[in-house]
Amino acid sequence: MAKPTDRDAHYFRAKREGYVARSVYKLIEIDKRFKIFRSGAGVIDLGASPGSWATFASERVGAKGFVTAIDLNPIRARLPANVRCIEADVAAADDEEIRAWGFPVHTVISDMAPKTSGVRFADQARSLELAIAALRVAELTLEIGGNFIVKVFQSADADRFVRDLRAQFRDVKIVKPDASRAASWEVFVVATRFLGQEKRRGEKPQDTE
Ligand SMILES: C[S@@+](CC[C@H](N)C(=O)[O-])C[C@H]1O[C@@H](n2cnc3c(N)ncnc32)[C@H](O)[C@@H]1O
Numbered sequence: 068m069a070k071p072t073d074r075d076a077h078y079f080r081a082k083r084e085g086y087v088a089r090s091v092y093k094l095i096e097i098d099k100r101f102k103i104f105r106s107g108a109g110v111i112d113l114g115a116s117p118g119s120w121a122t123f124a125s126e127r128v129g130a131k132g133f134v135t136a137i138d139l140n141p142i143r144a145r146l147p148a149n150v151r152c153i154e155a156d157v158a159a160a161d162d163e164e165i166r167a168w169g170f171p172v173h174t175v176i177s178d179m180a181p182k183t184s185g186v187r188f189a190d191q192a193r194s195l196e197l198a199i200a201a202l203r204v205a206e207l208t209l210e211i212g213g214n215f216i217v218k219v220f221q222s223a224d225a226d227r228f229v230r231d232l233r234a235q236f237r238d239v240k241i242v243k244p245d246a247s248r249a250a251s252w253e254v255f256v257v258a259t260r261f262l263g264q265e266k267r268r269g270e271k272p273q274d275t276e
Contacts, residue, residue, distance in 0.1 A: 077246055081119065087144040090178060091119035092246035093255065094216075098127065100242070101257050103214050107131040109172035111208060113157050113201050114179030114218075118144035124176065125150045135168045158200040162207055171210035177201035177217040180253070191252070194220035198228060198256070205261070206235070213261040220252040232258050 077089035098104055104127035112121045115136035125134045125147040134150045136142055142152040153168065157179060179201060181193035198219040205215040215236065219225045232239045237260035247253055 086119040086122055087117040088119035089246065091123050093244040094120050094123055094176065094178075096244040096246055097216060097242055097255060097257055098123075101214075101240075101259060103174055103176075103216065103257075103259075104128055105132075105173055108174060109169045110134045110174045110176065111168050111172050111204060112136045113175065113177035113204060114138055114197070115152070116140045116142045118142045118146055118150075120176060120178055121146055121150050121152075124174075133169070135172075137168060157204060158196065160204075165204050165207045168204070168208065170208045172208050172213065173210060174214045174216070175201065175205040175209060176215075177204075180218060187252070191220045191222035191225065194218075194253075195222065195224050195228060198225070202228075202232070205258075209261045211261055211263050215256075215258040215261065217256050217258075218253050219256060221254055225254075229256055232256065234262075236261055 077092050081089040081091060104124060106129045108128045109132060110124045110128055112124055112134055115121045116138035118136065121134050121136040128134065128149070130149055132149060136146070136150055136152045137155050137157055139156055141154055146152065179197040181190060181197060183190045198217045201217045209215065219228065229239060229241060236258035239256065239258045242255045242257050244255065
């Protein structure tokens with residue numbers, strides 16, 4: 068019989084531990100290392116279907132905290148009572164809709180991924196668009212000192228995105244969790260201690276006259 072791969076091992080572990088997807092172990096690893104979640108905190112989870120990150124985040128924030136789980140697709144998993152699910156396109160949501168997902172919140176997490184086409188350049192560009200949409204949510208909802216975790220496919224433009232984040236968060240790290248396939252282009256940007264709204268991306272300088 069063939070030896071189980073790491074992917075199989077994570078799949079069976081997720082089943083055993085009651086998570087709907089093995090991708091939860093990427094978030095668990097990041098949380099272990101960076102202590103992302105806080106009991107009683109608010110969390111927005113972008114690209115949340117089928118629901119494993121939302122389940123873990125809800126366990127970590129506890130009954131006094133909440134998780135708003137957003138996805139293009141319905142989230143069918145049975146989730147704890149402190150998780151609210153919303154079907155929406157994060158990239159198309161307006162400011163008012165985004166703030167209604169939670170404001171202020173302590174953490175925004177995004178595992179959003181495009182449907183991959185196999186054309187590397189196009190997939191990288193689409194992934195970066197989703198990361199930028201996730202950053203907009205973070206800018207609109209995070210409290211000062213809050214955290215932002217976002218998946219992005221590696222590219223030169225993604226490197227620039229990460230560099231720009233350093234103006235808005237005190238610490239920014241790029242992480243490739245063990246649970247992420249070695250062959251995958253995905254990395255996670257872990258941006259902690261949000262500095263505030265004054266350094267928004269793309270904001271035009273104030274007219275001083
Ligand atoms: C890798 S899955 C997320 C897995 C999830 N973190 C979990 O652990 O169960 C990526 C998700 O991103 C969602 N997604 C992609 N683009 C989106 C968008 N523009 N708005 C909302 N969700 C999006 C997809 O529908 C898909 O469910």
